[in-house]
Amino acid sequence: MPVRDATVDDVEDICLLIEEHARYEGKDDLELDRGDMAQYLFGPEPKAWVVIAEVDGVTAGMALCTWTFPSWDARPGVFLDDLFVKPEFRRHGLGRELMAELGKRTSGRVEWDMQEGNDKAEAFYASLGGRPVEGWIKYRWWPEGR
Template structure:
């Protein structure tokens, strides 16, 4: 099952999967502006990038990412903002393949957040060898 870099023609699928993920997490009203997303992903100064997982030519999942940098490690890493596999394609190893591809793209760390109480995701990440970061609390400051 191929993993590939997204192209601009994938924008609608990317936004649809983000909206599907939001509904899965209980946020039913999220609707993204496709043109705005395309500008941020594929415009002259991209702010993020996406890996696409395909099954028989259908878009089955994605990893939505951006680069970060660790001052203490003195190397870039990857921030995984969203990992999503459509329900009908789960249990095929796509999540593992997407994460393996991310890990292969950096000598630094791959990091992400997980919503508290998501036991299935916690078990999946633990099985990969990923660990929660003890002693750190995420803050968010919005404009």
């Protein structure tokens, strides 16, 4: 099961996977702008990157990431914003392969957020050795009142 870097030709599949993930998490109205996504992922100053998992040439899953630089680690890390494997391709090791690929790309840490109550995701991440970060609270701010 190959895992590879996404290319601009994958933008449609990437957007479809993100939209499917949103529906899985209860957000039924997400519709991404394919042009914006292509610019942000593959333009002259990319803001994120994607690793694709394929089965027999079919896009089965992906990990969308950005780089971080935690000052106390003093080494680059990976922030995993979105990990999604289509339901029909689950339980075949694709999520593990995607995570292993992220681990190969950094000497630092890999971090992610997970929606509360997603027991399957929690069990999957725990099986990898992932654990919640005790003592930290996530904050989010949108400038200009968005």
